[in-house]
Amino acid sequence: MIVDCIVCMKVPFDFVSLPKQAGLRLLGFDYGYLVCDSNNYSVIFNEVIYGRYPQLTAFASSLNEHCLLPTLETVQSLQSVRLGLLVEGSDFETDEACKPFVIYEFIGGT
Numbered sequence: 001m002i003v004d005c006i007v008c009m010k011v012p013f014d015f016v017s018l019p020k021q022a023g024l025r026l027l028g029f030d031y032g033y034l035v036c037d038s039n040n041y042s043v044i045f046n047e048v049i050y051g052r053y054p055q056l057t058a059f060a061s062s063l064n065e066h067c068l069l070p071t072l073e074t075v076q077s078l079q080s081v082r083l084g085l086l087v088e089g090s091d092f093e094t095d096e097a098c099k100p101f102v103i104y105e106f107i108g109g110t
Contacts, residue, residue: 024104028068029075031082033096041093043082044068053090055081068103075100 032041044067048059059078064070069078079098086092 023107025107027066027103027105028064028070029072030068030101030103031075031078032098032101034101035096039096041096041098043078043098047082047092048078053085055085066103072100 031043032046034040043056044059044063047053047056048063049057049067051057056078059069059074059081062069062074069075079100082092082098086094
């Protein structure tokens with residue numbers, strides 16, 4: 001029996017390369033926070049896909065077929081633009097510090 005599941009892991013921006021994970025397929029990257037099931041935030045969902053600032057919604061064209069960013073470099077660009085807008089006084093979610101996340105799909109199991 002195969003069970004579909006998503007695995008999320010925080011990664012630092014200075015991450016050199018992603019480790020090969022047996023039974024996992026890389027889907028892409030998100031940027032936000034995941035404290036627990038009821039305390040999470042996705043910059044891609046809230047500010048890129050459904051956002052109101054063109055500087056961030058422009059990143060929608062970079063999203064892959066999983067609606068995730070394809071590389072950490074793209075996440076860094078998103079972070080830079082978002083931080084610039086925060087400095088200018090834009091209104092964003094800031095309850096927790098946003099970090100990059102790598103998203104894998106679990107592709108095996110019994």
